[in-house]
Amino acid sequence: MSALTTLQDIQPLSIPGVESGSPIVIAGPCSAETEQQTLDTARAVKAIGVKVYRAGVWKPRTMPGSFEGAGDVALAWLQAVKQETGMLVATEVATVEHVRAALDAGIDIMWIGARTSANPFAVQEIADQLQGHDEVTVMVKNPINPDLELWVGALQRIQRAGITRLAAIHRGFSSAGAHIYRNDPQWHIPFELRRLAPGLTILCDPSHIGGKREFVASLSQLALNAGFDGLMIESHCDPDHALSDSAQQVSPEALKSILGNLAVRSGAPIEDELSLLRQQIDDCDHELLAVLARRMSVSREIGRFKKAHNLRVLQPSRYQDVIKARLEEANRLGLADNFTQYIMQAIHEESVRQQLDLFD
């Protein structure tokens, strides 16, 4: 079996309480900091209908010395969340020890973070540890570098360990240049993943893409418009005092308004509308091709005339006049100059080629 085919067998993830077609929303703090903060945030997001709670127990921080998570003790806080609220609980695992501890604690969803999914050795160790635990759901974040194969490879390693409840999370890519977002989304990469694995559930993490709370709403809507299956959003009961990723976390109240304002794009009516629009595109293309064929036939007619009267095929001044007139006209129609130039050049070249053929 080729490296990219097995993911095609994956079925969409179903989360109890989330209707098919509705976005899966995972929300909760970047890190579980204290029992109080973990439970307070959980109660608040539960109250707005969230079904899956996230909180980092072990935090992979870029710089040493920053808060690295509360560690194993926080697993008990997530157990308490699960017990009290009935939400599924999710945390990041990066090592074999994390997987063991998370399995022992009955964590429902484990995600592999971007720094880990970039490392096939680490992913394989996690996969080996998950072997035989198909009750667990595993989500694989894209690697920090924009490498689709590495992402696919990580998903396959988990799949080959027998995990069938699998999803991908798009959280953007590290990039050196200045960007408004913390991570460069490079949307074409998750779109290509969708093409390779149509049944795979792909969520978007607008918090880590945007890096600032003001971007979360628009990125979430963009993701749903594009066809992502859900969102992982960082939410903290006191975001300004969060110990990690403070700038990008939203309060549960803000989360409520973000989710409440989201337009969900799905279902048959939109597909109908889309197919009507596509029909119009098909019609335009038919017209374009018919007009091009007619233009070439007139061009050959001119070629025959030039040959009969011993005229040269290339008439530069005529070509200049044509280009100038077309650019002006296209400009009035709202078409970009370089696009018009490109198209007209291609058409002119083909006309010349067809006329020269007559001189053979």
Ligand code: PEP
């Ligand atoms: C996180 O989800 O808190 C996290 C560390 O994310 P990422 O791996 O996407 O950086």
Ligand code: MN
């Ligand atoms: Mn975070």
